[in-house]
Amino acid sequence: MKKTDIIVPVFNEEEGLVMFYEETKKAIAGCEGFDFRFIFINDGSSDNTLQVVKTLSEKDPNVKYVSFSRNFGKEAAIFAGLQASAGDYTILMDSDLQHPPALIPEMLKAVEEEGYGAAGAKRKTGFFSRAFVGLNNKLSNVKLQKGATDYMCMSRPFVDAILKLCETQRFSKGLFAWVGFKVKWLDYEQPERAKGSSKWNFGKLFKYATDGITSFSTVPLTLVTCVGAIVCFLAFIYILITLIQTWIFGIDVPGYVTTLVVLLFMGGVIILAIGILGEYIGRIYMESKNRPLYITEETNIKNEKETKKENNGNPEE
16 A cells, blocks of 8 residues: 555635545545545644644544644645655645645556656646746746646655755745656646635735745846946946036036936836845845744654554663
């Protein structure tokens, strides 16, 4: 039996968890040769999400959970789930049923029988999503798949490779592409959420996009350097023109509009440059702290030492 862990990050998803569990159980019922285990990562939910998960775990011993001490974000929850996974295969999916469980058998087939390092789901995307992927692929050597989601089935070597990447400012889609394994992408139509509402807003999406670009590319810094060089060159030409005009025609009254435009333009360029530098310096600052990505408040996943104690019948020396 191939051990398969289903990693499910959850944040305030109490309304739809039972439905997700039941639908997923139905989808994996026909997968022969696989032993499934659910691992819910409770990302500091403020509702009864954890209690719902605990109730499921009491009914099904293959339901495990890791509960954070507070909300650390989905990227931390993904990393925690991958760390908790010990299966031959690991499936990462959301609990809102916008990642159809019916794709799981096809994903497992791609990894188990067709030899792919991972199988992922991709959907039709909107303008902003396509624009971000297009911009990222132009600025970075790490190419993202258009429409790619976090819904993936990964082989053990794929998961082990991801776990070696321990940066605190994480962008999982980029990390999945960076490790370089062969991935089979499956098209699907994204359904509406079964229950609850999305936790994403424009601000979070913008930050997510910024993290994606700055995590895998230094091109913005190069662009700032180029803009600075061009502005300096134009300023030098303007100075020469001004000197020549003064030498030929004498001193003229300075133009108010010209001065204002130059000051505003230069000020804008300087602020933009400082902002981009600040993004990278901020990332260096956060990485230098070496803080853990998350803190576990409680879990029902036993560690290796506890398991050995139970199996041996006596404590280790």
